[in-house]
Amino acid sequence: MPADDRTEREESLFEAPPLAEQERMVEAILFASAEPVRVAELNARMPHGCDAAEALALLRRRYQGRGVQVVKVGEAWVLRTAPDLGFLMQKETVETRKLSRAAIETLAIVAYHQPVTRAEIEEIRGVSVSRGTVDQLLELEWIRFGRRRMTPGRPVTYVVTETFLDHFGLESARDLPGLKELRAAGLLDSRPLPGAPSEDDEAGEDGQSDMFEDES
């Protein structure tokens, strides 16, 4: 057997392995990893000539309705247990530190308004954001620094991460619950106080459409 494998692998330098075999490979790689793996990395690890995306599509179909599912997180793929079986996993359940109300709201604001500056978060919540709140979210790796806003002072912005998407089982930030409705209702606009000078209005909206639209 091992000899056979070797031959097969050597051959694969010239010809890609059959798709069923590629599917096995994607399966093995995804099983081995607790964290999402990008298609590019799959391709890099599989023999030359493989098409990880195609093999992945097969694998997804195969795992439909199973106890384990192939899940997309951002641009990467990962296996997760089916959420309806969570009750079996008391042993594996990790007690997460309870987030404060401020932290949860700040997280939601970053997710729905990203990229968003601290000033904007404060404006939406109507209170100043404590350093600890932001730090906690950064530490959880649920938010990270985005690009600086091209407005006076060039403030940093915050965006949500792939870890965030992974934690909440989201394929992308566009899949946030109610996002469309919120946007349609104009509730994600940054609307300045009438009469108040605001240069960063334009930039804010630009940044936002950047974030969500270049994907669709």
Next chain:
Amino acid sequence: MPADDRTEREESLFEAPPLAEQERMVEAILFASAEPVRVAELNARMPHGCDAAEALALLRRRYQGRGVQVVKVGEAWVLRTAPDLGFLMQKETVETRKLSRAAIETLAIVAYHQPVTRAEIEEIRGVSVSRGTVDQLLELEWIRFGRRRMTPGRPVTYVVTETFLDHFGLESARDLPGLKELRAAGLLDSRPLPGAPSEDDEAGEDGQSDMFEDES
């Protein structure tokens, strides 16, 4: 959905879930567990009335020939990637590094003066040659041992290899540019030392051809 699950779970207190469902459960538990799981534990974690052993047998069959296998470890069960796919779990990174100055100089001396002893290399470079440098060149298969010199101590000599010629795109070591060309290319200081006879160009080339004769 969650409501449904609950109903199902409550029902399951009285009636075991269908076997296909039990198989999903075993799959999820084995997947998420940090260590091999015994059948007794599977039964303990699954709803009342389940037959983990039977579900496990189904699962094993399902994973036959897949990229992942259900494997027995002692009395417990675990999911493992198929052994023939182990090569996917390696990530080879090739790092290209410049050869150190000492190695390049040593290599140049071997190339221009072969066959040459270590003592001669040291004499030409004016510093001692570390074992590591020579070993590195030997390992790269750019130099190899030549014939021993017929002088006291019978020191080994070094010559360059085919691999060396390949790497540098040379047909033979004689194609190495001579001192004249080096000088013309501005690589060699053109001012001759007072008293230093310029015939040493000739000598150089002579010496070189001398040295190569015993090879061909």
Next chain:
Amino acid sequence: MAETEPDDFFAEGPARDDPVAARRAAEALIVDVEGFEGPLDMLLTLSRTQKVDLRKISVLHLAQQYLAFIERATALRIELAADYLVMAAWLAFLKSRLLLPPEPGDEGPSGEELAAHLAFQLERLEAMRQAAAQLMARDQRGRDFFARGIPEDVTRVRRVRYTATLLDLMQGYARIRTRDDFRPYVLDRDAIYTMEEALERMRGMIGYAGDWVALSTWLPEGWELDPARRRSATAAHFAATLELVKQGALELRQGESFAPIQIRRKGG
């Protein structure tokens, strides 16, 4: 978005325009003031007492409720964070704008515009609360779904490939050759006298060493002056001497440390 308002903060609210109820509400807020995340949060809570869609809210009434609360707090000498007072000042201004007709030539936004903005802020905050609740209600990793429990490490095999170009090689060689003011190419062997050479030479000369002679006088011609050459020749001849003594062809003596070494032919 706003169909299911969580009413975790406020119980039954008073009807509009009921001053007694307004005061009671203000008192209820005072008990709770620690629990609010700032004035906007408090306004949002107050707005729920109106039991209407946030878009139809009476901002004027809201402002009055808020100002009643501030008044009450001041009367009770409760210390409020500065932003509550800033909000109070702003709402007082808004109230006057809403109640008084605009003065001719008055610049700036109208009371209605300001009120609309406040309503927008409240609606947005409310929407974010809802969104946060929905987010947290999602299946979460480590609670509802799980990652692989025994991840297999990817072993990283790092291979280093060394490269050099022909140019590197030539430059390297040129560097050596131009070092020390261009040392001549030929191997620099002229200051070295080997033991073999010395042995050969001495064998030929042994016959003349019938009596004790200083070794130093045996050095070949041209090797006595230059120190490097003299050192090499001396060493070579001394080693050759030892070899010849071992073979029983020569005798060797030295009067004291560092005295000249003398040799003579052995036997005869």
